[in-house]
């Protein structure tokens with residue numbers, strides 16, 4: 713696994729989406745998980761082992777929580793455009809799941 717150099721596009725490659733824990737005590741999840749998702753970005757200074765109530769406001773904003781779909785979109789936006797052959801991302805060939813034409 714390679715990481716982008718400092719100053720190059722690609723900040724946030726260490727970011728990830730997870731189901732939000734009910735509570736984190738001493739780095740451990742307590743009480744299971746909620747039904748919503750949060751975006752964790754260590755590159756922005758977030759720490760996945762710190763409880764939501766103990767992180768700075770901007771990291772709370774970043775975490776959300778969101779629905780899974782919204783969290784994935786936030787993840788996409790946070791990582792920024794993927795560098796393509798022409799310097800911009802290729803159309804809508806993203807992580808978005810394909811919508812099945814069979815169901816109306």
Ligand SMILES: [Zn+2]
Pocket residue numbers: 723724727753754755756790
């Ligand atoms: Zn970030």
